[in-house]
Amino acid sequence: MAVRRRSSRKRRSSRHASRRRFPWLRLLIVLFVILAGYIVYLDIIVRDQFEGKRWALPARVYARPLELYAGRPLTPDQLTGELERLGYHTVREPTRSGEYSRNRETFHLQTRGFTFWDGPESSQRLRVEFAGGQIGRLIDRAQNRELDLARLDPLQIASIYPAHKEDRQLVQLAQVPPLLIQTLLTVEDRQFYAHHGISPRSVLRAMFANLRAGSVVQGGSTLTQQLVKNFFLSNERTLTRKVNEAFMSLLLEAHYAKDEILEAYLNEVYLGQDGPRAVHGVGLASHFYFERPLEDLAPDQIALLVGMIKGPSYYDPRRHPQQALERRNLVLDLLVEQQALSAAEGARAKARPLGVLKRRPLAANAYPHFLELVRRQLYRDYREEDLTSEGLRIFTTLDPQAQTAAEAAVTNRLTQLERSRGLPENSLQSAVIVTAADSAEVLAVVGDRNPRAAGFNRALDAARPIGSLVKPAVYLAALGAPDRYTLATWVDDTPLTVPTRVGEPWEPKNYDKQYRGRVLLFDALTHSYNIPTVRIGLDISVDKVVATLRRLGVQGELHPYPSLLLGTVDLSLLDVTRMYQTLAADGFRSPLRAIRAVVAADGTPLQRYPLEVERVANAEQVFLLDSALQAVATEGTAAALGARFGRDAGIAGKTGTTDELRDSWFAGFTGNQLAVVWIGRDDNQPMGLTGSSGAVPVWGDYMAGVGVQPLVLSPPERVELVWIDRATGLRADAGCEDRVQLPFLNGSAPQANAPCSRGELPRPIDWLRGIFR
């Protein structure tokens, strides 16, 4: 600036001397000064924009990556589903990243490289062999050796856009294949490295062509001019714009190196439209059309991409494949002519199909209900403008397999239930949350029977009475007093009247309106009897039950009224999930997590959401409770699950049903997953479904979809198993017909033998001898 000021002062003094002799000179000088000022103004714009943050980059949201390793439970069809969601192409023999072939139980695939929050995963040629419902062997085909572990690239499930919806994926010049640059220069600007921003020769050629045609048919724009046009100027074709463009191009070239300009061009260039989203830059376009990283593009794909710059809409390979193909082949011919490709390479490339991903990458909002959970966590930790402009990458815990299975279970089973029970069509609604049992990662969220409907999220925002789902908290609190309550304690099951502070006394009833006189505590839980539960809860105090619910993780409002013992408390599905999460994790509470890590655009980790655990319930007591919850699924209210998956599955859970059958619940866990299901009506009217008849089948359908890993409870050190006679609640042996084996805290089991016992408890060896005798 100092230099310029000095020169204008000089001009001012010369103006003084020449004013009389050359009056027109004054005008000229004024014009010159205006022009100089204007150029300074343009210069400021050019430098400001180019040096500042050039582009607002939306945050990208990813699902969990699929881990491949020998021994992983996975079916070939599940892998096919995953690869299809990721847009892998089926080919005879995969040679490029993002391709795979399947021969029954053997897959060959070339993975895409990807940089995760904990480091890069390079593209690999893999062979995956399945055996018996799991991955049998994982082989690195390049090295021909077994691999311990590999990760697929994660599915992108959303982007968080700024208002103008321009999307791009920044690349550095070093990442761009040399052939792409060569192709670009060949097609768009052969003089790029020689000119100073504008190329008079090209302009003259274009002008000549335009004059001959009588209209604008050819642009003589250099890459620099194109960049300036897109970057700084509007899209109108006026003379002033053309003049601005020329000046700014010269300025840009004066300030910046060719490579910087080229890199900016590659990131700015407009290459297509995806609904409201504008696809900019070769980096994103490479994913958008071919679903592979730029580095991996083949010559034919490069030719197509560069060819499209001329008219991304006209040459859209999805809408106008023939025009796109012709354009691509024209570019390939040019490359052969310029000897960038050999004739043979050119012919091979021309013989290839377009190779464009048929289906576009997922719509911005494929999993709206899960994303809502992610969004709430993000908006707690980040500012909106950072999310829409900083190019953050957000790695979530969503498991697309689990999500797909949960959506299918809800959609299909609700329709089936309505049909078989003569309920009005679409009268039922449902919500499901699935988590990883030990880590509390949220794997799937369904908040509507139509999983794409982005409206009311019943998984997060609906609060409904939870019915018998509350009972495990009552029994856990009771088992905390082992001198008073064990699984074999008799509980009174006769009519009960509970006085209330105002109004009528409360008379709880069992669901079947029967009274059994007395029942074992174990049976009261597995069969979900109400009266014994209320007696136990009142005995240990409602306050203690509330405290237990809190410790287990419930955050919603809880009023310590006796009716709470039967679940007349409105909680969200999310809250119920928190509670059962703790039970599924042996009494360790973990905050539910939907995000694993947030990474900045340059790859530096910004934030991790690490696994955290806190023991909130005694290990032995949770073990006793979970054992009883396993019996719910073999002989209790969810016995259908035991029949469906086998006793060895060890499924543990609890059904819930509310007044007049308005809500149907099931919360259940396996060896690796917890799933909580709710079914009801939005208008809160009765629908005729119990937990057993509504939510349990949905839960079963979901688990059948993803596969049940058996639950094997870890027995704490101070627990013993004792056979109990169901008629007397005393120690039983082979002499007793109706006996059940129950876990007890050491020393808390009944001491006396039941009358039916022979007094001599059999040993396994004797029993074995008996068989082989």
Place this chain on the structure above:
Amino acid sequence: MTLLSRLFLISCCVLLAACAGVPQTRSTPAPVIYPDGMPRDDRGVETYPGGAGGGVETFPGAETYPGVPADRGSVTAPAPAGSPAVIALLDRADQQYQAHDLDAAAASLERALRIEPRNPRLWYQLAAIRLEQGQYGQAIQMAGKSNSLAAGDTRLQVRNWRLIAAARRAQGDAAGARAAEERASRLE
């Protein structure tokens, strides 16, 4: 093909079909599920491994960490060996730990835990990282989680109690540290 071998083939097919009908193949051996057979001790009382062996101590119900296991004098069963994938991740975590990249080491361990969430060795390793990072509360909790899954692995339990002792000491809880040390010594 003789009739006999044909019969054999058919029965194999039937068996296979029956197996395929099971909802999901299990990677782990058939689990021990209540209320079916458990190992029994000499008194005819069926016990879980490690339970009812004598020397049992009781702790108040509200104890926030698992109780001391029965003293059986020696190491009984090792922790699960872990799959090759988990071993590879443990190696990676170890390298990252050596390179003082504790966050990365923790990330590798969490990745391993997603594969084997009930492997007590992984929980112990993660506890050790948290201790190193000064996150004493989480170190104690994770060592406790490891203990709750390490029934029968006395050596690992000893290491967990030593880790808990170190974390409590760092927190300024001298009495708690001593108590944890005592538990470790009693197990050895």
